[in-house]
Amino acid sequence: xxxRVAAVGDVHLGEDIRGRYRRRLEGIEERADVLLLAGxxxxxxxxxxxxIVAEEFRDLPVPVVAVLGNHDYQSDAEDExxxxxxxxxxxxxxxxxTVLDFGGVxxxxxxGKGFGGGFAGKCASEFGxxxxxSFVRHTREIAELWHKALKGLDTDYRVVLSHYSPVKDTLAGxxxxxxxxxxxxxxxxxxxxxxxxxxxxxxxxxxxxKGVTPGGLRVRNVALPVLGRxxxxxxxxxxxPESC
Amino acid sequence: MSHETGNHTVSHEAASHExxxxxxAPHGDAPHYVAARVQRALAExxxxxxxxxxxxxxxxxLFLRGQxxxxxxxxLVAAVAGETAPGLKVRNEVTVVEVRDxxxxxxx
Ligand SMILES: [Fe+2]
Ligand SMILES: [Fe+2]
Numbered sequence: 001x002x003x004r005v006a007a008v009g010d011v012h013l014g015e016d017i018r019g020r021y022r023r024r025l026e027g028i029e030e031r032a033d034v035l036l037l038a039g040x041x042x043x044x045x046x047x048x049x050x051x052i053v054a055e056e057f058r059d060l061p062v063p064v065v066a067v068l069g070n071h072d073y074q075s076d077a078e079d080e081x082x083x084x085x086x087x088x089x090x091x092x093x094x095x096x097x098t099v100l101d102f103g104g105v106x107x108x109x110x111x112g113k114g115f116g117g118g119f120a121g122k123c124a125s126e127f128g129x130x131x132x133x134s135f136v137r138h139t140r141e142i143a144e145l146w147h148k149a150l151k152g153l154d155t156d157y158r159v160v161l162s163h164y165s166p167v168k169d170t171l172a173g174x175x176x177x178x179x180x181x182x183x184x185x186x187x188x189x190x191x192x193x194x195x196x197x198x199x200x201x202x203x204x205x206x207x208x209x210k211g212v213t214p215g216g217l218r219v220r221n222v223a224l225p226v227l228g229r230x231x232x233x234x235x236x237x238x239x240x241p242e243s244c
Numbered sequence: 245m246s247h248e249t250g251n252h253t254v255s256h257e258a259a260s261h262e263x264x265x266x267x268x269a270p271h272g273d274a275p276h277y278v279a280a281r282v283q284r285a286l287a288e289x290x291x292x293x294x295x296x297x298x299x300x301x302x303x304x305x306l307f308l309r310g311q312x313x314x315x316x317x318x319x320l321v322a323a324v325a326g327e328t329a330p331g332l333k334v335r336n337e338v339t340v341v342e343v344r345d346x347x348x349x350x351x352x
Contacts, residue, residue: 004349016316024343031346043293043313074293198352205296205311218352225296225311229344238351 002237003107003157006031006062008230009038009202010223012071013052021056024230029061032233033102037090038202038222039069039113039163042081050081054088063100064090065109069163069203073113093161095145097153107236108155110146114164114187114201115139118180120214143190150194157236158196162187165201169211170221174204188213197236275301278329282306285328291320297338299325306332311341 006028011021028035037057042049050072057064072081082092091098095112117124117139126136150158165171165183174182182204191199192215199213202223209226211219222232279299286292286299294317297310306329312318322336 006346012313014313017314020314024345028346031349044290071293224313224343225341228342230346233346233349235349235351 001105001156002235003034003102003105004032005034005036005107005159005198005200005234005236006231007036007038007161007200007220007222007234008224008227008232009163009200010040010069010205010225011037011053011056012040012043012224013056014043014049015052018052019056021230025057025060028231032062032231034062034100034107035060035064035231036109036159036161036200037064037066038161038200039067040071040202040223041066041068041085042072045072045074045077045081047075047077047080047084050077050084053081054084054090057085057090058088065093065098065100065161066090067093067111067161067163068113070113095142095149097149099153099155105237106155106157108153108158109161110149110153110158110196111161112142112146114162114166115142115184116164116181117184117186119168119183120185122179123185124180139184139186143184143186146187147190147194150191150196157198159236160187160191160196160199162199162201163203165204165207165211165219165221166191166199167211167213167219170201170209170219171204171207173206173208182207188215188217188219191215192217198234278332279306282325282328285324286321289324292317292324294321297321301329301332304332305335307335307337309337311339313341315340 041053085092093111097110100107115138117136124136126133166188171182192213199217199219205223205225207221209221279301282299286294286297300307318338321338322334326334
């Protein structure tokens with residue numbers, strides 16, 4: 001009853017480092033059952049870079065699920081990038097969910113890019129100028145969609161995959177002043193109310209790997225500069241003596 | 245103490261202005277703003293698009309710290325910073341992200 005989840009974010013691929021990541025994925029099937037990509041897969045967010053990402057992660061011996069990050073939106077080609085990845089067999093989540101079956105053990109993955117706004121008591125609110133309202137509304141609507149997607153997910157394990165952070169814990173090392181641009185507590189609140197086994201995010205390159213939501217859900221920042229390794233592997237179902 | 249150049253009268257105070265940049269430089273060129281300008285350029289210039297680079301100015305030295313994914317990006321960061329703050333010496337302390345093997349799994 002175990003599932004081994006490999007995860008990494010912020011690989012920021014581009015022409016200059018084409019092909020370099022692929023080598024690091026050799027033998028992944030011996031370490032993990034699935035690979036989750038936590039956004040910022042490109043640097044400029046162009047279709048050309050999207051193609052490089054697709055080449056790098058296509059036809060792996062394990063299924064790949066991804067979300068996009070803010071860099072993947074930079075050239076207004078996020079839909080095209082998602083399509084390119086989809087054509088390469090990579091499931092891109094856009095505030096929805098997917099279910100993977102590993103010999104009868106089912107893993108549900110919910111998520112999307114996420115967004116910022118800050119953390120409880122020190123955050124932006126939907127008040128004042130239209131620009132401010134739309135900033136916070138974007139995060140609120142995302143959180144609502146994730147909540148709904150989780151609610152409809154009856155699987156053995158549930159993992160949330162995001163680019164932005166749900167908590168401050170994993171931002172330690174980032175300047176305090178930019179926390180509101182690194183994540184939002186609304187993402188944590190939405191997930192805590194439904195429950196899940198793991199929350200993965202990237203985006204905070206200078207943060208730390210481990211944190212926890214107010215509801216006790218484990219959070220892991222898998223941004224490549226934070227991990228310093230090709231990907232992290234988390235074994236779900238660890239209490240089972242037969243597993244991991 | 246002034247002399248005529250065509251229609252313009254140039255005082256000595258104004259003429260000496262350029263020679264003492266630190267005391268009399270316009271406030272818009274305070275190191276604080278130059279560092280902010282460099283940081284924005286690194287984020288917004290399409291050659292870099294690097295959001296996590298720390299920029300510090302000490303005297304005529306401009307320090308860059310952070311991590312990027314490749315050697316070429318490390319050099320571009322220094323180039324863009326140098327263009328944005330001409331006259332400062334760039335000290336490029338940016339490193340390339342080191343990627344080790346996946347290593348131990350964590351049991352949850
Ligand atoms: Fe990133
Ligand atoms: Fe990001």
